[in-house]
Amino acid sequence: MSRPFRRVPAVVLLIAVLLAPACARREPPPARAFDPDSMPEAYARSTAALMWPGATRSWQITPEGDLYDGEWVVRLLPTAGPDTAPAPRVIAFEDRWLPVAHWRRTGGDIRWDFEAAGLAGRAPRDSNLVVSLEIRATNRAAAERVARLAVRVEPPRSPTFVAFDAPESIAAPGRLATSAGPDTAQGWCAKPAGGRASLVTRGSEIVLEWTLGPGSSGVGRLVLPAYALTGTELARRARTPHERVIADARRHWTAEVARGATFSLGDPEVESALRACEVTLLCLRERRGTAWVPIGNPFQYHDVWLRDGARAIRALAVLGYTREARELCAGFEGLQWPQGVFLSQRGQLDGTGQALWAFEQALLRPARDDSVAHFAALAERAWRWIEWQRDLGRASGWEFGAMLPYGDPRDGELVRAQLVGNDAWAIAGYRSAARLLSAAGRAGDAARVERTRARYLADFLAALERTRREDVPPSWQGIGRDWGNLAVASPCGVLRADDPHMAALARRVWALAGGAGLATYGPADSAEYYVGADLGTRALLAGRPESADSVLAAMLRWRTGSGAGAEFFSRSSRDFGQNLPPHATAAAALAGLVRDALVFDDGDTLQLTLGARARWWQAGKIERAPTRWGLLDLEFQRRGDRADWHWSPVPVWTALTLPPGTRIAGSLPAPLLRGPWERVVLAPPGTVRAQVRLEAEAP
Amino acid sequence: MSGKRRSARAERGARGAGGPAARPRRGSRRVTLAIAGVIALALVALAWRFLARRPAPPVVSPESAWAEYRAGVALGERGRHLEGLPHLRRALESPVDFWAFHADYGTALFNASFEIGSRAGAPCAVTRSSWERIAMIREAMSQLEIAAQMAPEPRERALVEIRRADLARTWGLPLDALVAYRRAESILPGRPDLARRTDEFLTLLRSAEGPGTTGTGAPR
Numbered sequence: 070m071s072r073p074f075r076r077v078p079a080v081v082l083l084i085a086v087l088l089a090p091a092c093a094r095r096e097p098p099p100a101r102a103f104d105p106d107s108m109p110e111a112y113a114r115s116t117a118a119l120m121w122p123g124a125t126r127s128w129q130i131t132p133e134g135d136l137y138d139g140e141w142v143v144r145l146l147p148t149a150g151p152d153t154a155p156a157p158r159v160i161a162f163e164d165r166w167l168p169v170a171h172w173r174r175t176g177g178d179i180r181w182d183f184e185a186a187g188l189a190g191r192a193p194r195d196s197n198l199v200v201s202l203e204i205r206a207t208n209r210a211a212a213e214r215v216a217r218l219a220v221r222v223e224p225p226r227s228p229t230f231v232a233f234d235a236p237e238s239i240a241a242p243g244r245l246a247t248s249a250g251p252d253t254a255q256g257w258c259a260k261p262a263g264g265r266a267s268l269v270t271r272g273s274e275i276v277l278e279w280t281l282g283p284g285s286s287g288v289g290r291l292v293l294p295a296y297a298l299t300g301t302e303l304a305r306r307a308r309t310p311h312e313r314v315i316a317d318a319r320r321h322w323t324a325e326v327a328r329g330a331t332f333s334l335g336d337p338e339v340e341s342a343l344r345a346c347e348v349t350l351l352c353l354r355e356r357r358g359t360a361w362v363p364i365g366n367p368f369q370y371h372d373v374w375l376r377d378g379a380r381a382i383r384a385l386a387v388l389g390y391t392r393e394a395r396e397l398c399a400g401f402e403g404l405q406w407p408q409g410v411f412l413s414q415r416g417q418l419d420g421t422g423q424a425l426w427a428f429e430q431a432l433l434r435p436a437r438d439d440s441v442a443h444f445a446a447l448a449e450r451a452w453r454w455i456e457w458q459r460d461l462g463r464a465s466g467w468e469f470g471a472m473l474p475y476g477d478p479r480d481g482e483l484v485r486a487q488l489v490g491n492d493a494w495a496i497a498g499y500r501s502a503a504r505l506l507s508a509a510g511r512a513g514d515a516a517r518v519e520r521t522r523a524r525y526l527a528d529f530l531a532a533l534e535r536t537r538r539e540d541v542p543p544s545w546q547g548i549g550r551d552w553g554n555l556a557v558a559s560p561c562g563v564l565r566a567d568d569p570h571m572a573a574l575a576r577r578v579w580a581l582a583g584g585a586g587l588a589t590y591g592p593a594d595s596a597e598y599y600v601g602a603d604l605g606t607r608a609l610l611a612g613r614p615e616s617a618d619s620v621l622a623a624m625l626r627w628r629t630g631s632g633a634g635a636e637f638f639s640r641s642s643r644d645f646g647q648n649l650p651p652h653a654t655a656a657a658a659l660a661g662l663v664r665d666a667l668v669f670d671d672g673d674t675l676q677l678t679l680g681a682r683a684r685w686w687q688a689g690k691i692e693r694a695p696t697r698w699g700l701l702d703l704e705f706q707r708r709g710d711r712a713d714w715h716w717s718p719v720p721v722w723t724a725l726t727l728p729p730g731t732r733i734a735g736s737l738p739a740p741l742l743r744g745p746w747e748r749v750v751l752a753p754p755g756t757v758r759a760q761v762r763l764e765a766e767a768p
Numbered sequence: 769m770s771g772k773r774r775s776a777r778a779e780r781g782a783r784g785a786g787g788p789a790a791r792p793r794r795g796s797r798r799v800t801l802a803i804a805g806v807i808a809l810a811l812v813a814l815a816w817r818f819l820a821r822r823p824a825p826p827v828v829s830p831e832s833a834w835a836e837y838r839a840g841v842a843l844g845e846r847g848r849h850l851e852g853l854p855h856l857r858r859a860l861e862s863p864v865d866f867w868a869f870h871a872d873y874g875t876a877l878f879n880a881s882f883e884i885g886s887r888a889g890a891p892c893a894v895t896r897s898s899w900e901r902i903a904m905i906r907e908a909m910s911q912l913e914i915a916a917q918m919a920p921e922p923r924e925r926a927l928v929e930i931r932r933a934d935l936a937r938t939w940g941l942p943l944d945a946l947v948a949y950r951r952a953e954s955i956l957p958g959r960p961d962l963a964r965r966t967d968e969f970l971t972l973l974r975s976a977e978g979p980g981t982t983g984t985g986a987p988r
Binding site: 225232234235236239357373374406408410413416418458462474475477484486548 | 887902
């Protein structure tokens with residue numbers, strides 16, 4: 070008994086030694102080596118968000134290079150003689166995901182480097198995000214130069230957004246403290262260092278000045294809380310050196326992304342994009358008492374939507390953040406009305422189906438949660454409300470009476486009509502309710518819900534027939550913009566992915582954009598980042614991975630230097646206007662599409678490598694991916710004319726998709742079978758390894 | 769940590785006893801513990817009962833309840849619904865249990881869920897997010913339900929039903945609204961204004977399609 074116990078420390082030590090090189094590789098590059106302007110930036114104006122989970126305000130690093138928290142603008146005016154440094158070109162996160170922000174402004178002979186990161190609050194429930202900002206002025210001239218930085222705390226002028234708890238009016242400028250004291254201030258300004266430096270207070274403005282020799286640098290530092298603090302508290306916060314704040318931020322976020330499922334694909338762009346999505350989704354959560362709720366965005370969408378929150382919950386669940394996803398489900402409970410409907414915004418009747426879908430996505434992966442009976446009961450109430458609506462509608466005898474009544478969502482379809490997406494999501498909600506009830510041991514109730522789902526599905530198909538449309542319209546009346554109808558096949562599972570209506574819809578939507586990629590919203594020039602991602606997953610399921618890959622490529626391209634996607638933007642001017650990134654659903658869509666391309670588990674078969682890029686086949690590896698059949702590890706590799714898969718056993722059939730441009734050569738070794746498409750191989754339950762000989766696909 | 773403390777205390781107790789302590793019989797110790805536990809539970813139950821029985825001091829006198837109610841309603845009439853809520857809540861805390869207190873508190877909650885104020889000079893919802901708005905609506909519905917049960921006259925019950933219908937209609941639940949309008953009609957049959965209201969709404973329901981509300985033109 071005691072022997073193995075004594076050996077444990079040695080084993081642990083050995084494992085630690087073996088893992089050390091792998092862990093060391095995860096360390097981000099040192100800040101000084103990081104050039105923000107080397108980072109791609111898709112949009113005409115660069116911006117970034119410094120956020121923290123549970124913080125009630127975030128800091129926007131504005132395209133001008135200032136900081137704004139929804140109440141105060143911290144204006145930074147760097148000058149060198151007559152030259153004022155222009156706005157930064159790129160505001161970038163390290164490796165385009167790690168939220169240590171860098172931006173550079175160059176004016177005259179002085180280069181200004183800015184580095185900022187958020188500090189965690191003092192207490193676990195502290196909602197005041199405090200940012201540490203270091204400013205480094207470097208003289209690039211061969212002679213001495215004077216660098217001057219004026220810092221002002223001003224009320225915003227025509228703000229893009231305002232914090233929910235900002236006062237009614239902000240007339241007077243704020244102030245920065247330079248010494249401890251009981252008075253509150255909007256920030257702290259430390260004494261500058263390097264060169265011959267000085268700090269002068271001129272009214273509400275602080276001016277830092279350095280006289281710098283050739284090649285030398287001066288350093289300034291600001292500590293900026295999202296809510297004003299006393300001078301004493303600011304002085305205390307400022308005692309933590311900037312370098313330590315940055316090191317802590319790197320350590321914290323590196324650990325955070327490591328605790329989710331890991332995707333090693335040999336594709337740094339995709340891996341970094343996934344991490345950026347994880348950071349965004351983890352940060353866009355707020356507390357309400359003991360509950361957590363998902364928010365759409367830290368700035369102009371600082372609110373709770375069922376439609377965005379459901380996507381965030383699903384993404385967190387499949388990325389391995391099970392606890393966070395389930396906490397958000399508990400937050401959704403507050404959005405259920407007494408009669409059973411889930412509604413967060415006026416006229417958005419898709420919320421009920423989305424809430425039920427989100428519960429199922431989070432509570433049944435990687436294993437049934439203890440709270441499933443409770444959520445099954447909520448789902449049952451929601452299902453009863455929808456059935457009641459359908460009964461009333463059917464009794465009316467109206468043309469589309471069996472479908473949900475009209476909605477005016479002030480979003481998405483932008484019409485008042487009976488929206489196809491509302492019914493599609495409701496049907497998805499029925500499937501989820503049945504799964505939740507079944508998991509709660511209520512097989513009879515699950516079967517009853519399934520029967521009503523079959524009837525609803527038949528009514529949906531009959532309604533689609535009555536529209537006489539080749540595709541799937543946005544509303545049963547035919548009007549509106551494409552939105553909820555794009556989700557009919559995936560994730561709603563109402564029509565098969567290869568249904569001709571869905572194929573026609575994808576053709577119509579992509580034709581407007583000039584090919585598979587992002588969807589168009591309204592005017593042809595207006596691109597929508599995430600709504601077309603469902604067509605990407607549909608393409609994967611329909612055996613069209615190249616279309617899905619075009620969607621993914623567009624999503625990867627249209628990101629900021631900090632790795633975030635904007636909801637809408639102009640294709641020609643590359644401007645997102647006032648619709649600031651990051652957007653939670655943009656992050657959820659990108660992460661969801663990558664995950665679906667590798668692991669898809671919504672049906673009765675586990676589908677692997679549905680849309681794995683050729684590059685990923687060099688040595689793809691996924692660890693701890695939550696599925697409906699437990700945590701999954703997967704390795705896949707193409708070596709010459711052979712494809713290998715090695716994965717955790719599951720109690721269902723597994724469908725393996727071959728690498729792009731290949732097909733099965735010769736016969737398959739037992740127990741593998743040919744799948745429904747030429748490029749798919751089926752493995753029976755319990756299989757853990759498969760090897761298939763390949764040949765080039767016929768052109 | 770706490771386990772160590774407990775054992776240290778036990779050791780001290782053993783030393784303090786002086787001389788070899790007689791090993792207590794396990795059975796008698798259990799009985800003693802059980803009796804002590806039962807006594808403790810009984811004391812807790814008694815204390816609870818005593819505290820629960822004590823009548824809560826009236827927070828608001830009946831006279832001031834009416835004043836609070838009128839103040840809350842007056843603020844609502846000026847569009848300051850959120851500001852009126854504390855007044856209406858105080859009226860509800862009084863011993864006066866009047867159906868209109870519940871009905872008007874519910875209505876004020878509903879109206880406040882749409883109230884627009886100003887922050888940093890920009891127009892903004894006075895509520896933080898939809899989560900708070902729905903919490904208000906849930907409470908509004910509960911208050912209207914109480915009012916419907918308390919309202920003594922058909923005219924008043926019909927009024928409550930119309931408010932429920934308006935709430936459902938404004939939030940985009942047209943069939944829920946239709947059912948409530950019909951309930952109002954059935955409470956006061958033969959009232960042409962109620963019948964007209966239902967008919968107008970039915971026409972809207974039948975001709976479902978129309979331009980959507982875009983508000984500021986923003987996608988949300």
